[in-house]
Amino acid sequence: MSTTPLTPEIVSQEGNAMVLSMGPQHPSTHGVLQIMLEIEGESVVKAEPEIGYLHTGIEKNMENLFWSQGQTNAERMDYLAPSSNALCYALAVEKLLGITDRIPERAQHIRVLLSELTRIASHCVWLGTHGIDLGAISVFFYCFDLRENILDLQEASGGARMHPNYVRVGGLNGDLPAGYVEKLDALIAKFPGRMRELRGLLQANPIFQDRTIDVGTMSAEDAVAWGVTGPALRGSGIAYDVRKAFPYSSYDQFQFDIPTRTEGDAYARFLVRLDEMEESMRIIEQVRKKLDTPGHVAIDDPKIFAPPKETIALSMEALIHHFKIVSEGFRVPPGDVYQAIEGPRGELAYYIVSNGENRPYRVRTRPPSLYNLQCLKGMAPGNLIADLVVMIGSLDPVFGEVDR
């Protein structure tokens, strides 16, 4: 990865092959991916992905921020699934603090709810843009309409549409607001019909099938060798899901299946993601039943989680704790931790090292998109440029987390 943009002249030329730079501004690279293509006519001889066009220095930034502030940056890595990132970071810090078992049950359930809502919203963006790449524009409008309902819920709970910062270390930033559950019920009622429409538009569409079946095929061995996770791995027949393999939050209390396909092509990944959206809704329906039970949503430990604002005017201790949390944060015992969760794109993980300060010593992210994107190099040669677009779309990379 170079620090300056590549120009096609830099890549060596051999024989009759022409070198074409696809990206970083290209409508179907889903962000700022650049692929140096060596082509003969329409077919790809060699594809060399070049990343780093969105390198933001987030990991370095986090070293200079309080533990609680780092989460704001974490949300901006995978910007299609902010709550998953926030949850993973919070779980990792909680593990270091040794308070994993003390998070109230209601907070655990709401965290599950948020990560499943995010998964549906993220898959909506994937499906909409994948459709546009293949020339099916109407899918985009159906998907973004569904996503809009989920963003409304995020806005209600966290205050912002895309980066709500609602999941916090130690719990959640306040309980769900009034009217949230009713909106959620409306979404649950709307969802099956919308999924039927989405499937109706694409699943049996002969053009869509022609473009995706047997395109970007990845064997199970290759997928494992490249470190591919998430829907891309499950499309190749391996039923690995962090939610089942290493359950976190309260996932072990809910029933759901892991959809898998064995074909390993772009169409299989498409079907896996659609099935996943329905499984997510199955989890959401189960969480919804538990939301009627009131309870605390944050850990009762003023050294880690600031006491409620209304107590500050009444209690001297609450005021001091609040001041300490705001002005210098909390300290985390020395040690290191690896925490993985199942993000919409695969195994999303944080490896965090603490040296006992109120800031992390090092934060390392395992972004699923980066590992999934690797296999593009092996997949592309021998195929048409038009199929390359399908491959990128079916891997669903998000460059915020690839480049960080």
Added chain:
Amino acid sequence: MEIGPGQFLLARLDDVARWAQSSSVWPLTMGLACCAIEMMSVTSAEYDIARLGSEVFRSSPRQADLMIVSGRVAQKMAPVVKRLYDQMADPKWVISMGACASSGGIFDNYAVVQGIDTIIPVDVYVPGCPPTPDGLLYAVNLIQQQIREGGRGGILARS
């Protein structure tokens, strides 16, 4: 209003041209980061930028009038953004969408350009992280207003 036989309308050519130009501001398809998702939301049924005549996102800078810099611009991306801006035909406008594009936002570090106005001229800044689609629609409105009032640069902005 119906124009009957023998009746006619008078207008300045500049005004007619500006009206037409302001009603067909075509943005460049250039998504950078989080804001790009909200930029996509703007074209969805809920917000529908087609009402302003700006739904035609062009993938080639040579066909675009408006550059929406949607997200943080990394040092590596900055030369690319500059080059795309140079490739756009005059008259052209730029919206700096979100805190990162406008000032670097929360990323005050080695990797992010601290405001794209250090590399290209900006007409409208939209605050927010990311701004709501309504915010972006308002920014497009402001661009239209600028064009109708004469705007800057380009062949039509003589006054």
